[in-house]
Amino acid sequence: MAMSCDHPDLLPLEEALRRLWEALPAPATAEVRADRDDPAADRAAMDGVALRSADGRAPRRILGTLFAGEDPAAFRVATGTCVRIMTGAALPPGADAIVPVEQLSEAEGAALVQVDPKSGDHVRPRGEQARAGGLLLPAGAPLTAAAAGLRAQVGLPVAAPVRLRVDVASTGDELVADPAPHQIRDSNGPMLAALAHALGAEVRRRPSLPDDPEALAKALQAPDGAPILLTSGGVSMGEHDHLPSVLADLGATILFHRIRLKPGKPMLAALLGDRLVLGLPGNPVSAYLNAMLFLPVALARLQGLRPPDPWRTATLAARVKNKGDRPLLHPCRLRDGELHPLPSKGSGDLVTLAQADACAWIEPGGLEAGAKVRCLPVV
Ligand SMILES: Nc1nc2c(c(=O)[nH]1)N[C@H]1C(S)=C(S)[C@@H](COP(=O)(O)OP(=O)(O)OC[C@H]3O[C@@H](n4cnc5c(N)ncnc54)[C@H](O)[C@@H]3O)O[C@H]1N2
Numbered sequence: 001m002a003m004s005c006d007h008p009d010l011l012p013l014e015e016a017l018r019r020l021w022e023a024l025p026a027p028a029t030a031e032v033r034a035d036r037d038d039p040a041a042d043r044a045a046m047d048g049v050a051l052r053s054a055d056g057r058a059p060r061r062i063l064g065t066l067f068a069g070e071d072p073a074a075f076r077v078a079t080g081t082c083v084r085i086m087t088g089a090a091l092p093p094g095a096d097a098i099v100p101v102e103q104l105s106e107a108e109g110a111a112l113v114q115v116d117p118k119s120g121d122h123v124r125p126r127g128e129q130a131r132a133g134g135l136l137l138p139a140g141a142p143l144t145a146a147a148a149g150l151r152a153q154v155g156l157p158v159a160a161p162v163r164l165r166v167d168v169a170s171t172g173d174e175l176v177a178d179p180a181p182h183q184i185r186d187s188n189g190p191m192l193a194a195l196a197h198a199l200g201a202e203v204r205r206r207p208s209l210p211d212d213p214e215a216l217a218k219a220l221q222a223p224d225g226a227p228i229l230l231t232s233g234g235v236s237m238g239e240h241d242h243l244p245s246v247l248a249d250l251g252a253t254i255l256f257h258r259i260r261l262k263p264g265k266p267m268l269a270a271l272l273g274d275r276l277v278l279g280l281p282g283n284p285v286s287a288y289l290n291a292m293l294f295l296p297v298a299l300a301r302l303q304g305l306r307p308p309d310p311w312r313t314a315t316l317a318a319r320v321k322n323k324g325d326r327p328l329l330h331p332c333r334l335r336d337g338e339l340h341p342l343p344s345k346g347s348g349d350l351v352t353l354a355q356a357d358a359c360a361w362i363e364p365g366g367l368e369a370g371a372k373v374r375c376l377p378v379v
């Protein structure tokens with residue numbers, strides 16, 4: 001009879017994700033205030049002519065052209081005149097409306113408007129978006145790309161975008177380039193490097209670590225280590241699973257070890273000084289999925305971004321069993337919003353994972369065809 005090794009005390013995934021988020025420091029961000037009115041002058045919102053609306057449809061002599069960035073003081077619009085104007089240009093003195101090119105014709109240097117212009121038509125008025133000194137973003141707001149643009153707009157410095165550095169190291173004496181039947185190649189190292197790169201990190205592969213506590217301790221303390229170290233293997237109950245005890249001996253803060261997820265039970269996260277160690281389980285599907293769950297959270301937090309939400313929703317096309325008491329991530333093909341479960345052999349089955357588009361979240365007890373489920377894309 002199959003025996004279950006599940007335990008009720010395993011940490012739920014959401015709690016593990018929350019602990020990781022809260023343990024990592026986000027960069028401090030000051031509030032953002034408008035340095036001047038936005039827009040700083042009345043501006044054209046359309047290409048056309050700038051004119052006095054009070055003069056209705058009367059023909060107007062075109063005094064010249066104003067492009068975005070040009071000083072409008074070169075012109076003065078009075079009754080019987082107008083200025084050709086391009087989107088973004090400041091309105092010339094005297095003008096209070098824009099008539100777009102589509103609504104006018106030109107004859108002998110005069111503009112003939114085909115509409116009754118109203119004051120403010122197609123004008124972005126000064127201060128429409130913000131007044132000088134107004135609060136645009138509070139301190140601690142996420143450092144999104146849009147926020148970077150806003151900082152630049154108000155004249156604040158914006159650091160050049162950088163990719164966070166992530167080191168990737170596999171563990172295990174069984175990993176060799178040319179394996180005998182009792183050995184294997186290192187698939188996790190290249191896989192996790194590719195995943196971390198796809199998630200926006202600058203990746204460095206470190207040499208594989210032997211199943212030896214001293215060598216492990218030395219590697220963990222490498223002076224040139226990246227802010228995040230992804231390891232795989234050596235976190236479970238085996239006699240060579242040294243990572244948890246080595247980290248504890250080095251004084252690391254263990255954020256969590258062992259979570260309520262299949263695959264991923266032995267997942268570990270620790271802070272060693274200011275470096276985060278994500279100790280991924282060695283089984284390749286487990287290493288992949290747990291990296292996919294935890295690495296984006298760490299990257300986002302350290303870069304001052306919002307917590308990421310990698311989940312999608314889809315309909316299960318066929319029943320998936322889950323006899324355990326951990327939620328299961330099951331590899332599926334995704335076609336037209338339907339998840340077609342693949343016959344996975346478990347957390348060592350990299351063949352099936354590589355053929356999958358997404359992994360469906362299956363609660364204990366299993367799910368029937370037609371159920372709406374969340375799923376994690378395989379990138
Ligand atoms: N008595 C128990 N045994 C195990 C438990 C448990 O709770 N009690 N958990 C099982 C689960 S779940 C997993 S997952 C594995 C994870 O163990 P480790 O993280 O300690 O990983 P290893 O034992 O080092 O390796 C597991 C498996 O993965 C292969 N592996 C490791 N590294 C790589 C790599 N870089 N590329 C490809 N494959 C790799 C390794 O050869 C093993 O086959 O533990 C269960 N056992």
Ligand code: MOO
Binds near residue numbers: 262
């Ligand atoms: O949970 Mo392990 O991570 O099943 O393979």
